[in-house]
Amino acid sequence: MTVASYLHRLGFNVHYPGLPVHPGKEIHDRLASGPGAVLSFTTGNKELSERIVGATRLWGISVSFGCRKPTYRSLSPSRLLWYIP
Secondary structure (H helix, E strand, C coil), X not given: CHHHHHHHHCCCEEECCCCCCCCCHHHHHHHCCCCCCCXXXXXXXXXXXXXXXXXXXXXXXXXXXXXXXXXXHHCCHHHHCCCCC
């Protein structure tokens, strides 16, 4: 929740059901016992996204978990790898 709130305050479009502004929060709260550990956000800027991911150890760029189209083909193999501590 701390990371999601921080990114939201910075002006990023954050997708996390724990945030009060999440459009599906009411439904999520009714169906789940907590907000979960997965969040996503968009920067609107490819270079900024790559700088953020490159400066962290806990996440990486990935395709949508629910995507029906194979968008992973647009990413280089190195971008598909996740850092595992």
